[in-house]
Amino acid sequence: MTMPWKLICKKEDLVEGAGVAAIVNGEQVAIFYVPESDNQVFAIGNWDPVGKANVLSRGLVAHLQEQWVVASPLYKQHFVLASGQCLEEDISVPHWLAKLEGGEVFIAVN
Amino acid sequence: MTSTVSFLTTKPHLIVIGNGMVGHHFVEQMIAQGGHEEFNITVFGEEPYLAYDRVHLSEYFTGKGAADLAMTDGSLYNEHGVRYFTNSLVTEIDRAAKQLLLQNGDSLSYEKLVLATGSYPFVPPIPGHNRENTFVYRTLDDLDAIRACAKQVTRGTVVGGGLLGLEAANALKNLGLETSVVEFAPRLMPVQLDEKGGSVLKEMIEGLDVKVYTDTATKEIVDGESAFHRMNFADGSHLETDLILFSAGIRPQDALAHQSGLTVGERGGICVNNHCQTSDEDIYAIGECALWNNRIFGLVAPGYAMAKSAAGHLLAHLLGNAGVTFTGADMSTKLKLLGCDVGSVGDAHAQSQGCKVFVYQDEISQSYRKMVVSEDGKKLLGAVLVGDNSYYDTLLQYYLNAIDLPEQAQALILPAMGDAPVGLGVDALPATASICSCHNVSKQDISDAVCSGALSVGDVKGVTKAATGCGGCAALLKKVVDNELLALGVEVSTDICEHFAYTRQDLYNLVKIGEIKTFNELLKTHGKGHGCEICKPAVGSILASVWNDYVLKKEHISLQDTNDRFLANMQKDGTYSIVPRIPGGEITPDRLIVLGEVAKEYSLYTKITGGQRIDLFGATLPQLPEIWEKLIAAGFETGQAYGKSLRTVKSCVGSTWCRYGVNDSMKMAIDLENRYKGLRSPHKIKFAVSGCTRECAEAQSKDIGVIATEGGWNLYVCGNGGMKPRHGDLFAKDLDDETLVKYIDRVLMFYTKTADRLQRTSVWMDGLEGGLDYLKDVVIHDKLGLCGELEARMQHVVDTFQCEWKTTLEDPEALKTFRQFVNYEGSDNNVVFVEERDQMRPATELEKQQLIAKVG
Numbered sequence: 001m002t003m004p005w006k007l008i009c010k011k012e013d014l015v016e017g018a019g020v021a022a023i024v025n026g027e028q029v030a031i032f033y034v035p036e037s038d039n040q041v042f043a044i045g046n047w048d049p050v051g052k053a054n055v056l057s058r059g060l061v062a063h064l065q066e067q068w069v070v071a072s073p074l075y076k077q078h079f080v081l082a083s084g085q086c087l088e089e090d091i092s093v094p095h096w097l098a099k100l101e102g103g104e105v106f107i108a109v110n
Numbered sequence: 111m112t113s114t115v116s117f118l119t120t121k122p123h124l125i126v127i128g129n130g131m132v133g134h135h136f137v138e139q140m141i142a143q144g145g146h147e148e149f150n151i152t153v154f155g156e157e158p159y160l161a162y163d164r165v166h167l168s169e170y171f172t173g174k175g176a177a178d179l180a181m182t183d184g185s186l187y188n189e190h191g192v193r194y195f196t197n198s199l200v201t202e203i204d205r206a207a208k209q210l211l212l213q214n215g216d217s218l219s220y221e222k223l224v225l226a227t228g229s230y231p232f233v234p235p236i237p238g239h240n241r242e243n244t245f246v247y248r249t250l251d252d253l254d255a256i257r258a259c260a261k262q263v264t265r266g267t268v269v270g271g272g273l274l275g276l277e278a279a280n281a282l283k284n285l286g287l288e289t290s291v292v293e294f295a296p297r298l299m300p301v302q303l304d305e306k307g308g309s310v311l312k313e314m315i316e317g318l319d320v321k322v323y324t325d326t327a328t329k330e331i332v333d334g335e336s337a338f339h340r341m342n343f344a345d346g347s348h349l350e351t352d353l354i355l356f357s358a359g360i361r362p363q364d365a366l367a368h369q370s371g372l373t374v375g376e377r378g379g380i381c382v383n384n385h386c387q388t389s390d391e392d393i394y395a396i397g398e399c400a401l402w403n404n405r406i407f408g409l410v411a412p413g414y415a416m417a418k419s420a421a422g423h424l425l426a427h428l429l430g431n432a433g434v435t436f437t438g439a440d441m442s443t444k445l446k447l448l449g450c451d452v453g454s455v456g457d458a459h460a461q462s463q464g465c466k467v468f469v470y471q472d473e474i475s476q477s478y479r480k481m482v483v484s485e486d487g488k489k490l491l492g493a494v495l496v497g498d499n500s501y502y503d504t505l506l507q508y509y510l511n512a513i514d515l516p517e518q519a520q521a522l523i524l525p526a527m528g529d530a531p532v533g534l535g536v537d538a539l540p541a542t543a544s545i546c547s548c549h550n551v552s553k554q555d556i557s558d559a560v561c562s563g564a565l566s567v568g569d570v571k572g573v574t575k576a577a578t579g580c581g582g583c584a585a586l587l588k589k590v591v592d593n594e595l596l597a598l599g600v601e602v603s604t605d606i607c608e609h610f611a612y613t614r615q616d617l618y619n620l621v622k623i624g625e626i627k628t629f630n631e632l633l634k635t636h637g638k639g640h641g642c643e644i645c646k647p648a649v650g651s652i653l654a655s656v657w658n659d660y661v662l663k664k665e666h667i668s669l670q671d672t673n674d675r676f677l678a679n680m681q682k683d684g685t686y687s688i689v690p691r692i693p694g695g696e697i698t699p700d701r702l703i704v705l706g707e708v709a710k711e712y713s714l715y716t717k718i719t720g721g722q723r724i725d726l727f728g729a730t731l732p733q734l735p736e737i738w739e740k741l742i743a744a745g746f747e748t749g750q751a752y753g754k755s756l757r758t759v760k761s762c763v764g765s766t767w768c769r770y771g772v773n774d775s776m777k778m779a780i781d782l783e784n785r786y787k788g789l790r791s792p793h794k795i796k797f798a799v800s801g802c803t804r805e806c807a808e809a810q811s812k813d814i815g816v817i818a819t820e821g822g823w824n825l826y827v828c829g830n831g832g833m834k835p836r837h838g839d840l841f842a843k844d845l846d847d848e849t850l851v852k853y854i855d856r857v858l859m860f861y862t863k864t865a866d867r868l869q870r871t872s873v874w875m876d877g878l879e880g881g882l883d884y885l886k887d888v889v890i891h892d893k894l895g896l897c898g899e900l901e902a903r904m905q906h907v908v909d910t911f912q913c914e915w916k917t918t919l920e921d922p923e924a925l926k927t928f929r930q931f932v933n934y935e936g937s938d939n940n941v942v943f944v945e946e947r948d949q950m951r952p953a954t955e956l957e958k959q960q961l962i963a964k965v966g
Contacts, residue, residue: 014932017668018675021931022931022932022934023933028931031932036640054684055672058675060646060670060672062644064608068640071643073672073680074682
């Protein structure tokens with residue numbers, strides 16, 4: 001089975017160690033480029049369900065408890081980049097598989 | 111009006127005679143318990159000054175002024191309707207008529223009277239004792255006279271080798287005199303030390319070039335040959351000296367008690383009961399003039415305890431109980447005399463029935479320690495320490511709380527060998543353990559304070575007053591606070607986060623010494639893992655403080671919190687506010703118009719900030735560079751409102767316009783703002799400059815406050831507004847422009863170098879052991895030899911300043927990150943504004959739903 005990979009942007013559009021925002025099928029997605037991680041790129045929803053604003057792409061990337069996370073710039077909750085799970089509260093944001101291939105960034109959409 | 115007056119006069123009149131530390135503490139206690147509403151309180155002090163800190167009197171010779179030592183500037187009294195008179199000697203009490211007679215002939219009636227007349231120095235009646243150039247050591251006036259004399263002469267001698275005598279000897283030495291000490295008893299500090307302890311102390315003091323004569327009686331003082339005086343000793347020898355200081359003990363000042371027929375002790379002192387009442391139940395006596403159980407207490411802590419019990423008894427009807435009684439006090443002391451540690455706990459002379467003694471002596475490093483224990487070896491009864499007071503706190507706690515000694519009790523005074531634990535964990539202290547004896551704060555009080563939200567030593571100090579008296583318990587207090595925090599599950603590890611097992615200060619030093627220029631390099635050499643939102647911005651700020659690089663350089667960009675990354679302040683809806691720098695709040699009409707035009711063009715909500723700047727709200731990410739392009743073209747610079755850095759220097763117009771201004775505060779404010787605008791610091795920093803003491807710029811509520819005086823500038827440090835407002839402390843007076851800037855350079859760099867992450871200057875200073883005095887030592891007296899480096903570092907920051915927005919606009923790579931979306935040119939449809947009072951503001955959730963419904 002082939003994944004429905006969708007081209008989002010070029011690698012140069014990403015910021016090393018941080019996030020950018022993209023629109024995918026009308027939805028805001030935060031894409032993080034973490035060169036030290038196995039995965040290199042991650043995609044989660046840009047909407048912060050606590051702060052109620054589209055800001056997660058502008059949070060600080062951190063490595064906590066063996067996981068890559070982003071700290072919301074509003075109230076500092078951590079969301080796991082690979083799963084969208086919030087570490088502090090029982091909430092999560094959507095997440096997508098993402099890959100970096102040939103200098104281009106793809107995420108898997110249904 | 112009439113009713114107020116008659117109401118006032120119906121309150122009974124309480125008069126306090128004496129305004130020393132204890133008299134002042136009594137007034138404080140009364141006010142704290144509402145006593146000023148029960149009584150008309152009047153205070154008489156014989157000295158020209160209101161109460162000052164006599165415990166630290168010697169610091170008058172090492173840079174402190176009368177104002178620094180003052181316990182109050184009178185405002186506490188004024189605010190609570192307490193009348194006070196300095197320079198006022200009460201000469202007579204007429205107990206039958208309940209009246210006082212003053213030296214100036216006035217008389218005054220009282221209902222209740224408190225005698226806090228203190229003590230006077232005992233001058234042995236040696237022939238010649240009242241010659242010229244002989245002094246006592248008790249008041250600020252005494253010290254002025256000693257200083258004036260010391261300027262003319264070379265040799266000084268203290269008669270008396272007790273606690274105060276050695277303190278005085280230190281003062282003479284600091285005044286540059288060849289100093290000797292003459293003690294009648296066979297050893298120094300005969301009250302506190304045993305023979306061996308005294309002789310070790312003598313050796314140590316002689317090692318500091320102070321001549322010590324023990325077991326020496328002075329027969330007479332006559333004209334000298336090589337000096338002003340010659341002291342002839344009973345053994346036929348003599349000593350030539352220019353200045354003689356008598357410090358041979360104190361005597362209770364009980365003259366009024368004698369005059370009015372109150373019961374006094376055989377050897378002086380006004381007899382009091384457990385409420386500190388004298389033989390006349392309307393007259394109380396507290397402090398060094400009072401004799402309780404045939405004892406005089408010559409320390410400040412027991413005096414405070416007496417003040418408390420007298421105040422409690424006077425207000426018993428208010429409080430519903432008779433308050434605490436005074437039932438004696440612990441006379442244990444520790445101090446540093448001429449740089450030598452001396453400590454004495456409880457029964458130092460081993461006079462208790464059947465007691466046993468452990469002694470440790472080290473003649474090489476010069477230290478001596480003795481423990482006196484009960485016959486069964488279970489309890490500590492007393493101790494003597496000379497040379498190293500680090501054992502004191504533990505011993506004192508064993509003694510005060512009658513804690514069972516451990517099996518190998520002698521370990522308590524043995525030097526630490528290997529990593530064997532020494533000392534008593536604070537865990538072992540009972541809740542009743544007294545931590546701060548000056549303010550009578552128990553371990554329980556501290557634990558209560560921590561539980562109710564005081565989560566740092568600074569906070570606990572503020573709530574309980576612990577460690578704000580003599581400060582001797584500061585180290586112990588920190589241990590107790592840390593322990594309480596631990597018990598509450600609050601992490602007290604000083605590690606900045608899981609990635610670096612270092613404090614911010616450690617990291618600062620590692621960066622500087624290792625010449626580390628990037629986060630990854632620091633992580634690789636000194637950390638582990640990949641970093642987080644704690645260490646990344648902290649290291650980003652340190653790198654900026656030390657190297658002053660552009661914060662959006664590629665290798666730094668991922669370290670920045672969103673505000674620093676986009677050089678603006680994120681608001682709740684994800685838009686940003688923009689604050690251009692307006693140094694000192696001075697702005698030309700043309701620039702003001704530019705701000706207005708930009709705000710209008712982008713529909714920005716516009717507000718004047720508390721720091722005399724203009725904040726433009728509601729800019730989206732892609733608008734930020736566009737707006738800044740216009741602002742920079744008009745000559746604006748970034749205001750760095752997003753950074754942990756200098757925010758504003760608030761100012762009044764000063765002498766250029768104001769008819770009261772005594773100096774050009776406007777120019778100083780602009781110069782200071784331009785000098786420090788680039789500095790990245792552990793937390794935000796605010797300044798203010800006022801042109802006169804009317805203080806319109808509110809400088810005393812700022813990290814750095816400058817107030818113009820007739821003689822230059824007064825510098826205040828470490829104040830803040832915000833959640834826990836704190837007035838700045840007066841740091842130095844009447845400075846010229848150059849010295850002012852030099853001191854500010856040093857204070858700010860020392861703060862930047864040593865503070866913890868997100869620690870405001872006030873908390874930082876409270877956390878320095880020695881607080882304000884220590885900071886003065888470092889900055890004014892260059893105690894650490896750091897000042898040159900601090901100034902050079904600051905100059906580097908000043909010289910390499912760049913406007914981050916200007917640099918950003920010139921960098922296409924950096925500009926790229928301001929796109930709203932990497933693959934779409936539209937805007938965030940969740941950002942919705944509504945209009946209120948003719949400006950835009952973010953829509954509430956409810957408003958958004960309604961708007962969407964309407965559109966739908």
